[in-house]
Amino acid sequence: MSHHHHEPESVLSLRVRALESLLVEKKLVASEAVDRIVSAYEEDIGPHNGAKVVARAWVDPAYKQRLLADGTEAIEELGFGGVDLRVVENTPGVHNLVVCTLCSCYPHALIGLPPTWYKSFEYRSRAVREPRVVLREFGVELPESTEIRIWDSSAELRYLVLPERPAGTENLREAELAELVTRDAMIGVAVVQPPTPAAR
C-alpha cells in the first residue's frame, strides 16, 4: 500500500466501503451485523456499566471482596461479561493506573471503546515511565508518599480501577453513587469527586 499520510477521509471511507462490499459479496460479512455492533458501542456499552460495578463494590463489602478476587466472575453477577477482568483497588496509600503500551487493550465491556488519548503515542509511551507527570496533565496531584501502581495490559486480561469512594457520600444510594463514577476514574487518570452541593 502506498503511504497515506493524512489521507483525505473520503478516500479512506471509500476504501472501507469497497472492503465491506467485497466481504458482503463473498458472504463473509452481513452489513446488518456490522450495523448492530456499531450501534451496540454507540448506544449500549459505556462507562455506566463499570460505574454500576464500582457502586456495588462501595456498598457491599462482600461483593467487593469477590470482585477483587475474581473480576471476571463478579461482573457476571451483575449481568456483564465478554472480558477476563482484573479489578485493582485504590486505597489512601495506593493509586492504580491502567495503560496498554503495545496497542490499546481496554475493558470495553465495562467502559466502552477507549478514548483517543488512551490509544495515543503520548499516553502509551509515558504512563509507564512518568506516571506522576502524566497524572498531573490530567489534573491529578498525588502525595509523594502515594504508590502509583501501573498496569500494562500486555495479555488477555483487562484492568479496571476501583476508585476510592469520596467522603460525604455516606447517605447516597447505590444508583446515586454510580452517577459519580467516571470513565477516567476507572482508568486511573481521575479520582471520583464528591457530589457538588448544587447537584444535591
Next chain:
Amino acid sequence: MNGIHDMGGMHGFGPVEPGKNEPVFHSRWEGRVLGLSRACSVQGLFNIDESRHAIERMAPGDYLASSYYERWLDRNVRLLVEKGVITREELERRMAEVAAGRDPATPHKDPDLLARMMRGLTERPHYRQPGPPPRFKAGDHVVTRHDAPVGHTRLPRYARGKHGVIARSHGSYIFPDTNAHDGGHQAHPLYSVRFHAAELWGVSAESRAPVHIDLWERYLEAAPLER
C-alpha cells in the same frame, strides 16, 4: 519484534491531550472498520495475535502517520490479502465501482453471524485454556528473557532482561508468540509480574511507581540470586 508499536518508555511524544466529549466514532467509516474486524475474527479469518502482529508489521513511518482506525483498516486489508480472501487489485477495482455508484454486492442477512458477533460482546473470552502447571508462585523472583525476537511477542522491549517478582498467577492463556504465526494456540501459564521503577528506568525513575506486566512463563527464568 522490536517494532514501532512497542512504545513503553519512549521519549518525544509530548503531553497527553485529553479530549472532551469525544464521539465513539469520529467518522462513520471508523465504526464500519471495527464491525468488519469483528466479523473477520468471528468468521475465523484471523485471530487476535495475527491481527496485532499485522499492525506491528506496518512500516514505522506509516504507523506513526496513521490514525488508530487507519491502522486497523491497513491490518484488515493486509491479512485478507495474505490469506487469499481478497486481492489488492480487486479492492482497487471495487473502490472505483463504489465511487461510480455501481456497487455490485447484494445485501443479505446472516442471523447466525449476527448472533455470534453479539455473543462476543458478553461471552467469556476463550483465551484462557487448560495448560501445564505453573512453575512459579507469588513472591518468586524472576528475570525476563533478554532477546530481540523477529516475530510477535507481548514482552515489551522496556521489560526485557529485567528482574521482577511474581505478583499473581493468572492460570494458562493462549501463547501469542506462537498463535500469531501458525505455531498453534497452546496455552502457557501467565503471571502478573511486578517491576520496580528503578529496575526499568534506572536513576531517572519516579519513586514509588512500580509497573505490573502480564507475562507468560515462556518469557521468564528463575532469578539466579534473590536481591
